[in-house]
Amino acid sequence: KAGVTQTPRYLIKTRGQQVTLSCSPISGHRSVSWYQQTPGQGLQFLFEYFSETQRNKGNFPGRFSGRQFSNSRSEMNVSTLELGDSALYLCASSFDRANEQFFGPGTRLTVL
């Protein structure tokens, strides 16, 4: 069974640009969550999607948004990039609530 995949693996952008990251969950998993990981703040929850609906949202500004498609694949978008958005963005999938979560390899975003 294929694991969670994320594309691209690495991105370099400049301030003010926008970026879209993609996540394909494990086949059969309906929940996709996104996390930001930085050395200073650790892992922080961004949002979670289930059956194309945002079910949970973390404390991030509106520049961070996401969506989920009917095949459970998810994308997150960050607009008007800031230097502080440089981070490892991780996607996790699970079958449903209270189930084991599986993480992808992450997308390393660098904002210059």
Next chain:
Amino acid sequence: KQEVTQIPAALSVPEGENLVLNCSFTDSAIYNLQWFRQDPGKGLTSLLLIQSSQREQTSGRLNASLDKSSGRSTLYIAASQPGDSATYLCAVPTQGGSEKLVFGKGTKLTVNP
């Protein structure tokens, strides 16, 4: 508000040693607790998931215990190997069966050959 603490922040041991990593959480009303490992620059690998009704879970050389009433979990690694070197993270849902996980800062383990 759920908070997760992991002690110690870093640990260095010689190969072959048995070791224990600690995780504590402030709100004991959890559905489960999950342990992960993370290699530098990589994603998280799920190691063990303990449901709230369980007291322990084992996978190979790993054994995780959960004491909800005291808000603690431990990850026991037997006969450590250099390949076990990584950061170990524990995580719990923020509330009920939420998919929103709260993570500890992790314990960075180094196993020296």
